[in-house]
Amino acid sequence: MEDTLVKHKLIVITGATGTGKTTVSRYLSEQYAIQRVITHTTRPKRVGEVDGVDYAFETPASFAHNHYIEDVTYAGYQYGSSYESLYAAWARSAFASIVLDTQGAITYAQTLGPAVATLFLTIDDPAILKTRLLGRGDVPQAVAKRLASPEYQRDLKLPQALCASATVIANDDWPLARQAVDRFMKTLVAAVADK
Numbered sequence: 001m002e003d004t005l006v007k008h009k010l011i012v013i014t015g016a017t018g019t020g021k022t023t024v025s026r027y028l029s030e031q032y033a034i035q036r037v038i039t040h041t042t043r044p045k046r047v048g049e050v051d052g053v054d055y056a057f058e059t060p061a062s063f064a065h066n067h068y069i070e071d072v073t074y075a076g077y078q079y080g081s082s083y084e085s086l087y088a089a090w091a092r093s094a095f096a097s098i099v100l101d102t103q104g105a106i107t108y109a110q111t112l113g114p115a116v117a118t119l120f121l122t123i124d125d126p127a128i129l130k131t132r133l134l135g136r137g138d139v140p141q142a143v144a145k146r147l148a149s150p151e152y153q154r155d156l157k158l159p160q161a162l163c164a165s166a167t168v169i170a171n172d173d174w175p176l177a178r179q180a181v182d183r184f185m186k187t188l189v190a191a192v193a194d195k
């Protein structure tokens with residue numbers, strides 16, 4: 001494990017629902033060939049989502065069979081990140097990315113230490129998030145349930161435990177956010193090359 005951590009980086013992307021975590025992880029994959037760590041969930045598939053690409057979709061029974069680095073309950077469903085998925089991503093590229101809630105982001109920062117670089121996404125007016133979720137094609141009842149969850153409220157704010165280490169990116173405007181991601185990547189690549 002020690003050896004693997006020296007040679008690899010994990011970009012943890014966190015923030016509230018709809019702030020653009022998936023958008024950033026797709027951008028990192030397309031622009032920088034950064035592998036996405038596929039996590040597991042019991043929530044129902046949304047329109048357009050593909051099993052094994054967006055998530056490993058599980059039943060409550062099958063969810064229990066994996067080996068998790070951490071797992072959480074978010075808005076009534078289970079989510080977990082497995083060792084198998086992390087190592088599968090790292091086997092294909094030195095950098096990988098994973099999308100987590102803030103609880104998971106704290107666990108990863110504490111467990112993997114300097115191997116982790118955290119991105120926290122924010123938005124100036126959270127009221128816009130509802131429009132984004134509906135625009136994404138989420139079912140209105142699912143959006144209402146998500147926005148009423150304590151996890152949603154919690155993830156709007158950068159947790160104290162990540163204040164010193166996370167890079168905060170405002171995603172009110174995608175072209176500006178994309179530039180901030182590019183600056184973050186430049187710094188990260190330079191830091192790794194320095195070692």
Ligand SMILES: Nc1nc2c(ncn2[C@@H]2O[C@H](COP(=O)(O)OP(=O)(O)O)[C@@H](O)[C@H]2O)c(=O)[nH]1
Pocket residue numbers: 014015016017018021022039040041043070071072074079080081082099100101102103104105
């Ligand atoms: N801690 C943790 N959070 C996860 C995991 N997989 C997904 N999440 C987070 O669970 C939350 C809900 O994810 P999802 O249902 O896809 O909703 P979305 O954020 O609106 O796209 C998001 O904050 C995800 O980042 C995981 O394995 N562990």
Ligand SMILES: Nc1ncnc2c1ncn2[C@@H]1O[C@H](COP(=O)(O)OP(=O)(O)O)[C@@H](O)[C@H]1O
Pocket residue numbers: 015016017018019020021022023024132133135136171172173174175177
């Ligand atoms: N800056 C932005 N302005 C407008 N829409 C955006 C922006 N960033 C992302 N989106 C859109 O908002 C929706 C939610 O983004 P997504 O990346 O799925 O968020 P998350 O993974 O954090 O829930 C998607 O339809 C996405 O295309």
